[in-house]
Amino acid sequence: MANKLKKKTPPPAPDPAKLKEDKEAKVTVTEVVKDERTTKIAGAVSLLVAIFLFIAFTSYIFTWKEDQDMARLGVGIFTADDVKVTNLLGALGAYISHTFIANGFGLASYLFCTFFFVLGVNLLFGKKVYSLARNLRYLILGLLVISVALAFPTKGAEFSWGGATGEMMSDWLVKVTGKVGTTLILALAVLSYVIWRFNPVFKMPQRKPRTMKAAPPPPAETDEAEAEEMLPVYPFAKGDPGVLETGDAVEDNNNKLKNGGKNISVIMPKQQAVNEDPMIAFEVNEKEIAEDAGLVTAIPPKEINDLYAAGLMKEPLADEEEPATGEPVAEPVTVKTPRKNATPQDMELEIKQTVDDEIVDTEAEADMEDNDDAFDSEAVDDAGKANEEDEKVYPFTNFKIPDGDYEPTLELRDYKFPALDLLEAHGSEKIVHDPAELEANKNQIIATLKNYDIAIQRIAATVGPTVTLYEIVPAPGVRISRIKNLEDDIALSLAALGIRIIAPIPGKGTIGIEVPNVRKTVVSMKTLLASDKFQHNSFALPIAIGKKIDNENFIVDLASMPHLLMAGATGQGKSVGINALLVSLLYKKHPSQLKFVLVDPKKVELSIYRVIEKHFLAKLPGEEESIITDTKKVVYTLNALCIEMDNRYDLLKEAGCRNIKEYNEKFVKRKLNPQKGHQFLPFIVLVVDEFADLIMTAGKEVEMPIARLAQLARAVGIHLIIATQRPSVNIITGTIKANFPARIAFKVSSKIDSRTILDAGGAEQLIGKGDMLVSYNGEITRLQCAFVDTPEVDRVVDFIGDQRGYPQAFLLPEYVDEKEMEGKDFDVADRDPLFEDAARLIVQNQMGSTSLIQRRMKLGYNRAGRLMDQLEAAGIVGKNLGSKARDVLVHSETELEEILGGF
Numbered sequence: 024m025a026n027k028l029k030k031k032t033p034p035p036a037p038d039p040a041k042l043k044e045d046k047e048a049k050v051t052v053t054e055v056v057k058d059e060r061t062t063k064i065a066g067a068v069s070l071l072v073a074i075f076l077f078i079a080f081t082s083y084i085f086t087w088k089e090d091q092d093m094a095r096l097g098v099g100i101f102t103a104d105d106v107k108v109t110n111l112l113g114a115l116g117a118y119i120s121h122t123f124i125a126n127g128f129g130l131a132s133y134l135f136c137t138f139f140f141v142l143g144v145n146l147l148f149g150k151k152v153y154s155l156a157r158n159l160r161y162l163i164l165g166l167l168v169i170s171v172a173l174a175f176p177t178k179g180a181e182f183s184w185g186g187a188t189g190e191m192m193s194d195w196l197v198k199v200t201g202k203v204g205t206t207l208i209l210a211l212a213v214l215s216y217v218i219w220r221f222n223p224v225f226k227m228p229q230r231k232p233r234t235m236k237a238a239p240p241p242p243a244e245t246d247e248a249e250a251e252e253m254l255p256v257y258p259f260a261k262g263d264p265g266v267l268e269t270g271d272a273v274e275d276n277n278n279k280l281k282n283g284g285k286n287i288s289v290i291m292p293k294q295q296a297v298n299e300d301p302m303i304a305f306e307v308n309e310k311e312i313a314e315d316a317g318l319v320t321a322i323p324p325k326e327i328n329d330l331y332a333a334g335l336m337k338e339p340l341a342d343e344e345e346p347a348t349g350e351p352v353a354e355p356v357t358v359k360t361p362r363k364n365a366t367p368q369d370m371e372l373e374i375k376q377t378v379d380d381e382i383v384d385t386e387a388e389a390d391m392e393d394n395d396d397a398f399d400s401e402a403v404d405d406a407g408k409a410n411e412e413d414e415k416v417y418p419f420t421n422f423k424i425p426d427g428d429y430e431p432t433l434e435l436r437d438y439k440f441p442a443l444d445l446l447e448a449h450g451s452e453k454i455v456h457d458p459a460e461l462e463a464n465k466n467q468i469i470a471t472l473k474n475y476d477i478a479i480q481r482i483a484a485t486v487g488p489t490v491t492l493y494e495i496v497p498a499p500g501v502r503i504s505r506i507k508n509l510e511d512d513i514a515l516s517l518a519a520l521g522i523r524i525i526a527p528i529p530g531k532g533t534i535g536i537e538v539p540n541v542r543k544t545v546v547s548m549k550t551l552l553a554s555d556k557f558q559h560n561s562f563a564l565p566i567a568i569g570k571k572i573d574n575e576n577f578i579v580d581l582a583s584m585p586h587l588l589m590a591g592a593t594g595q596g597k598s599v600g601i602n603a604l605l606v607s608l609l610y611k612k613h614p615s616q617l618k619f620v621l622v623d624p625k626k627v628e629l630s631i632y633r634v635i636e637k638h639f640l641a642k643l644p645g646e647e648e649s650i651i652t653d654t655k656k657v658v659y660t661l662n663a664l665c666i667e668m669d670n671r672y673d674l675l676k677e678a679g680c681r682n683i684k685e686y687n688e689k690f691v692k693r694k695l696n697p698q699k700g701h702q703f704l705p706f707i708v709l710v711v712d713e714f715a716d717l718i719m720t721a722g723k724e725v726e727m728p729i730a731r732l733a734q735l736a737r738a739v740g741i742h743l744i745i746a747t748q749r750p751s752v753n754i755i756t757g758t759i760k761a762n763f764p765a766r767i768a769f770k771v772s773s774k775i776d777s778r779t780i781l782d783a784g785g786a787e788q789l790i791g792k793g794d795m796l797v798s799y800n801g802e803i804t805r806l807q808c809a810f811v812d813t814p815e816v817d818r819v820v821d822f823i824g825d826q827r828g829y830p831q832a833f834l835l836p837e838y839v840d841e842k843e844m845e846g847k848d849f850d851v852a853d854r855d856p857l858f859e860d861a862a863r864l865i866v867q868n869q870m871g872s873t874s875l876i877q878r879r880m881k882l883g884y885n886r887a888g889r890l891m892d893q894l895e896a897a898g899i900v901g902k903n904l905g906s907k908a909r910d911v912l913v914h915s916e917t918e919l920e921e922i923l924g925g926f
């Protein structure tokens with residue numbers, strides 16, 4: 024040691040000339056002003072001024088009497104010899120307080136403290152923590168309103184509550200409007216100021232959330248500053264919505280967090296808050312976070328026990344369970360906040376742009392009305408004036424119909440599409456942001472990870488209607504599987520049900536943690552249907568299902584799905600989901616284009632649609648009820664649908680078309696002869712509300728036709744929506760599953776059920792009430808299902824049902840149970856009831872073709888073949904000639920009537 028000390032030689036003295044030269048070259052006044060330290064010092068000074076004013080003013084309230092004589096000396100107070108002031112801040116405090124309070128604005132002068140505080144914080148932290156412009160507006164208006172409001176009722180009092188300015192303005196007001204007028208004006212002004220400044224959401228202090236709706240309405244010319252006013256507010260930063268930095272403890276009652284927010288900066292990106300889908304970027308100061316690591320242990324043992332009891336401890340998801348959250352809508356855009364004196368700890372404003380652009384702000388709601396009109400009139404226009412234009416785009420069919428072409432809607436040409444105002448917005452359409460909740464969850468996630476020595480680079484949040492997605496970018500070298508294995512720990516530390524970890528989010532290189540929001544937002548059907556994506560798409564069967572986490576509307580084409588399997592435990596939103604699908608189709612399709620076959624073993628869920636029987640429903644010939652509830656009838660109906668499918672395939676084959684779209688186009692262009700059985704083919708959507716019930720009672724009899732339809736019916740425009748409460752393997756068999764690539768899972772009771780429906784876990788962790796996972800196109804997306812209430816559906820179907828419909832429901836082909844017909848084939852007495860009709864058809868057309876009977880009489884192949892055999896036996900047609908049509912032996916109808924009369 025001694026040696027070392029000895030060896031240590033003093034550094035060589037710097038060359039003074041050189042030093043001088045350097046200094047002169049580097050330091051300029053501008054640089055001093057721009058220097059980060061100068062700004063920080065200015066910030067500190069400003070904060071000091073705020074504190075100084077606060078103490079001086081407060082002290083003045085108690086000492087003004089003693090000090091007022093001194094204060095009246097003006098600046099002389101600083102030079103007079105015998106000055107004795109009692110203000111805590113001495114002569115300066117007394118003088119300034121007197122100037123601000125007595126000569127100025129009375130107690131409203133406290134607003135100056137907030138102004139300097141805001142200025143100080145902004146300068147000190149080198150960023151726009153609070154909006155200065157907004158505070159300036161609050162200050163100016165507050166000074167005017169508060170000073171007059173205080174001066175008026177306290178006129179004549181010893182203490183100058185409203186200051187000289189307040190008194191002067193109050194006197195003037197009294198002179199102009201009288202005492203009563205002044206009272207009213209002031210009451211109004213104070214009320215308006217309070218509403219503007221502390222808006223009504225502050226009435227709920229238990230959570231202190233702030234919705235977008237709660238933001239003050241922006242003035243006509245919305246600028247950046249105004250936009251900021253719509254940002255959420257931190258509880259402790261009351262009145263300074265938007266941004267938080269270095270907050271003290273953010274305490275969330277639900278999460279029992281203590282001391283969560285220190286040294287973490289949060290920026291609420293204003294642009295997104297105004298639009299929708301805010302991406303809230305948290306920047307993490309890792310060094311300091313280490314101190315927060317103890318947070319997890321802050322959960323009391325009792326709560327941990329509760330969480331165990333609530334079943335929160337669960338196995339981590341297996342690899343193949345990891346679902347994709349939505350399509351990669353747009354890559355996050357990173358915008359460096361333009362500001363001076365950037366330091367390594369500086370924040371970045373990360374904005375995740377979304378595709379969708381409606382909802383969330385109040386403006387969108389106002390637009391809704393316009394959308395209603397546009398949507399409505401467009402549909403009615405298209406339907407009603409179809410033949411007034413030379414060439415028109417047929418409503419929602421996506422092909423053009425020139426003059427002279429067949430118009431399928433002609434029979435119901437006055438049909439009016441339901442208007443959007445039949446639906447409700449369901450109160451809050453606004454995504455609720457609770458910054459305290461976000462902050463607390465973020466801190467918990469970081470702290471939990473930190474506990475396991477997992478460092479992260481960044482964490483960002485996307486607030487959805489039901490859940491918030493926290494995206495984590497782990498530090499280089501961190502194994503993803505480690506984070507995945509912490510699912511239970513994170514769920515435990517957040518004390519919330521329904522947490523899912525997606526590691527990694529496909530295509531993004533981040534890890535997602537979905538945490539349910541404390542306050543959830545209802546996604547109304549109305550918003551979805553009013554959206555541009557729904558109104559202007561080229562889908563054959565557009566269905567609005569719900570909203571993704573990033574608030575993008577999930578609107579897809581049922582025709583390309585092409586069938587949908589829905590499962591979910593009872594009470595989790597299945598029926599609402601089915602109604603949402605049906606209502607979206609009713610809003611987009613003309614009765615000539617779409618028919619529903621509704622199967623409802625529960626007998627109550629779909630009966631509401633009975634009133635649209637003559638417009639949109641299909642049923643078996645001779646049936647009273649159009650909603651099928653009886654299992655036997657369901658079997659008949661499914662088989663009838665199979666016959667319809669076969670018949671349609673025959674038609675398509677004959678027309679040389681590959682699918683229903685080509686066929687209908689050809690038919691509309693009058694290239695197909697209706698005399699040969701051709702007709703415009705509407706889409707048919709089969710909806711089964713409780714599939715499990717059917718399988719239990721009819722088993723294979725139901726499963727087989729369903730599987731057949733699912734395999735083949737797509738090209739001929741028959742689509743299936745099958746829902747079940749019990750997604751067990753004996754209900755959703757391999758055959759069914761294989762043919763339903765698109766599946767929806769509402770909350771289910773077990774992971775096994777989730778695997779049965781989605782081939783992946785996750786649905787057991789949903790939170791119910793329309794929270795769902797959709798497996799579509801190989802991706803699993805979490806959605807909040809659109810909500811449409813029964814009264815709304817009632818209004819829509821009544822609106823349709825009140826209009827003129829077809830004379831009867833769309834008739835499906837008749838199905839006769841083969842077993843019932845056995846042994847009756849050639850018994851003349853037991854001849855098929857349709858024998859005479861078939862005979863007339865054959866004689867009229869002079870064509871002994873089984874497929875003609877099949878198509879025109881809407882019969883299955885077997886029954887048509889049997890009829891043909893009976894016709895042969897009766898001598899009406901000749902022998903079977905293989906692929907060629909049989910000879911017709913009766914050449915006129917008179918001759919036929921004679922033969923028939925003889926039987």
Ligand SMILES: Nc1ncnc2c1ncn2[C@@H]1O[C@H](COP(=O)(O)OP(=O)(O)OP(=O)(O)O)[C@@H](O)[C@H]1O
Binds near residue numbers: 546596597792809
């Ligand atoms: N998308 C949604 N948004 C908000 N709340 C919903 C949503 N879907 C369902 N709910 C709530 O959940 C309740 C139950 O929904 P629903 O009747 O659709 O359940 P279900 O799964 O069909 O039940 P069941 O199988 O017993 O008929 C509804 O009354 C509603 O309050």
